[in-house]
Amino acid sequence: MAQPGYMGPNSFGEDAYPGTFDFTEQSIRRGFIRKVxxxxxCQLLVTMGVIALFIFHEPTKVFVRNNSYLFWIAFVVLFVCLIAMACCTELRRQTPVNFIFLAIFTCAQSFLLGVTASVxxxxxxxxxxxxTAAVCLGLTLFAFQTKFDFTVMGGALVAASMILLVFGILAIIFRSNIINMLYAAAGALIFSLYLVYDTQLMMGGKHKYSISPEEYIFAALxxxxxxxxxxxxILTIIGMSK
Incomplete structure (x- = not known):
């Protein structure tokens, strides 16, 4: 079963601006970060609730397995919402349409994650x-305090994502546990770098590239x-290790 969301979010289009764009007021930057x-x-709470429903409530798990078309409906909804928010600047800046699309996307992604976690x-x-919580907290703190500018690595991360995609196709063809484990480890590493990269894009300041404060939906996405x-x-690695 294909895992949703494996492609790097910035490969769809990054609304980033050169370092000349600054948060001139500290209050603007703090407010933007708090909003993001x-x-x-909220997205993570919804996702965790749906995952918990799937892994602890057996009737839900059985119902979805007996109605596999729900997975594909959610996948199509996820893809449409993602493309719309990534490619349509006005859509993701216009309230409340941006929140509606983000809510639909989050629900679809949560459903797919619940189905995946149920196995x-x-x-x-x-x-x-x-x-995941420990890793993301550590990486976020690192991104906030490090002097190294990860925002210049956008091209390298997109290239790494393409290599990961090819690696994933090979893993499907050859079906080797070792290849699958290497693929999962490489994926976790690449998206860990993406997390640092996207966090610094959100921070702005002295970094070369930053996201406009109007793009809080895109930053959260x-x-x-x-x-x-x-x-x-990480779930793949744990599942294969057992």
């Missing part, structure tokens, strides 16, 4: 959640996809 993380926390043991999912992909790859 507030939206992100693993609850203990494996909880371990993956804990590791990027961070959410980074975390989701890190979780999926």
């Amino acid at each position: 993380y507030s939206i992100l926390m 693993y043991d609850a203990s494996e999912v909880m371990i993956a959640v804990g590791i 990027n961070l959410y996809l980074d975390i989701v992909n890190i979780f999926l790859f």
Whole structure:
């Protein structure tokens, strides 16, 4: 089963601006960051609730397995919303349309994650959640305090994503546990770098590139996809190790 959201979010189009764009007021930057993380926390809470429903409520798991068309409907909805928000600047800046699209996208992504998580043991999912939370917290703190500018790495990360995509196709063809494990490890590493990259884009300041404060939906979407992909790859590694 194909995992949703494996492509790097910035490969769809990055509304980033050169370092000449500055948050001239500290209050503007703090307000932007607070808004992004507030939206992100709501997304993650919804996602965790849906995943918990799938792994702890057996009737839900059975119902979805008996109605597999729901997976494909959610996948199409996810793809349409993602393309719309990534490619249509006005759509993701216009309230409340941007929140509606983000909410639909989050629900679709949460459903797909719930279906994916349901094939693993609850203990494996909880371990993956804990590791993902620790990794993302550590990377976020690192992104905020490091003097190294990761925003210049956009091209390299897109190239790495393309290589990962090819690697994933080879993993499907050859079906080797070693290849699958290497693929998952490489994916977790690449999207960890994406998380640092997107965090620094959001921070602005002295970094070469930054995201406009109007792009809080796009910033939250990027961070959410980074975390989701890190979780999926870590869950894959844990599941294969057992």
